[in-house]
Amino acid sequence: MVKNVGSIDKIIRLVLGFGLGAWAILGLGLGSSMSYIALAVGVILIATALMNFCPLFRILGISSNKQ
Numbered sequence: 001m002v003k004n005v006g007s008i009d010k011i012i013r014l015v016l017g018f019g020l021g022a023w024a025i026l027g028l029g030l031g032s033s034m035s036y037i038a039l040a041v042g043v044i045l046i047a048t049a050l051m052n053f054c055p056l057f058r059i060l061g062i063s064s065n066k067q
Contacts, residue, residue, distance in 0.1 A: 003052040006064035010049045017045030 005013070020042030024035040048054045057063060 001051070001053045002058075003065050003067070004057045004063040005048060005052045005054050006066055009064040010052065013045045013049035017042045017049065020045070 020038045024039035024042065027035065052065070
């Protein structure tokens with residue numbers, strides 16, 4: 001896998017991922033199905049940040065990695 005997630009993109013993904021995860025776990029007025037979707041998106045964002053690879057970026061030919 002070629003790294004296609006840069007450092008700023010990685011930080012944004014981690015912050016959004018943990019934010020969505022916390023929002024889903026704490027409930028914050030969401031229905032149960034919306035909580036599961038928010039949690040799934042949060043986990044995906046965290047995973048792509050930790051792997052430095054985004055499959056969607058690969059499909060679209062995008063890279064935020066400057067190396």
